[in-house]
Amino acid sequence: MTLRYLILGLLTERPMSGYDIRKSISGSMGLIANVSYGSLYPALHRLLEDGAVTVEVELQDGRPPRKVYSITDDGRQEFERWLRQPAGADQVRREFLLKLWLGKTLAPEELTNLVEHRRREVESNMARLNEMRNQVGDKAVTYTWVLDYFAEMYQAELRWLSSLKERLEER
Amino acid sequence: MTLRYLILGLLTERPMSGYDIRKSISGSMGLIANVSYGSLYPALHRLLEDGAVTVEVELQDGRPPRKVYSITDDGRQEFERWLRQPAGADQVRREFLLKLWLGKTLAPEELTNLVEHRRREVESNMARLNEMRNQVGDKAVTYTWVLDYFAEMYQAELRWLSSLKERLEER
DNA sequence: ATGGGCATGTAAATCGTTACATGATTCT
């Protein structure tokens, strides 16, 4: 259901095709959302049916036609209503934590592997985050705040991971 | 799919009924997982079909019979295999962040509301976490590690929230 | 008496991913 509002939110900035939306999400918003066409296109059709968006087909030669969606007043209102409603609870699943939690039969070096693997992942996420920071461009302030959020989280996790590593080495 | 392994993991400790499993999860594991009966019972039936668990029915008077599930050797092996496989990517959705990200039309005080609301939630999560810490009992060490993880994360988020609040007050 | 705990389950609805289908153009 949040995909609906994510789309509406993006369309408040400028009209876009499904393809554009996809690119936009996996680009700058890749950290908090990711979408496949299999969910995106049906969601757009649904929004159209509900009158929250309109389409205009742009014919191109040598390319499939682009269907450019624009948000309507109704859509804007729906989006603004959602924005002001209290946010739903987080839905988080970290398989890594589950394995750690249930991993009491793992040998110390297997635990170390698990932890090391995680560390590498967090570090690669952090690298990606820093790239984003270097190309902020004309994005809204709120964008930088969200980047800061992830920076804090990654740093905290790295701290935790290294203290965990120490405890594992002490045996 | 992780529900399958979560169940198996819990059953390595002791045989349990579906009801027990549910309680156990929403108790000590409430932070990383939550399960409804609508997914739990079918998952148990599936495990039984696959020979990963066995059942024994305990008749009780004045109560519905308990179906107590025990893990089989096959189930144990499957669980151990899963445990040693690299963990899948995190799946995280924080509606709060999405609203912040898209909230460029929100007035400063509306943003403040959003942030304050979030702070209260994080703090109540932290209180819940501290309760858990006080009743660790005979849980495995890995349990405390996971608790530490959440403590770090909550603290980091609170830091971020207060710096955000300051920036909002500066206008 | 009313709500919560005990205890099982099914059905419908929702949400999302993966894989498939198509096909031209441009970059390496």
Add this chain to the structure above:
DNA sequence: AGAATCATGTAACGATTTACATGCCCAT
């Protein structure tokens, strides 16, 4: 020559939530 980009979509499958259905016991 082959990969990536542009651009749309559907179908099958999988996971999960919510609501429904049932019914006794115990504490307030």
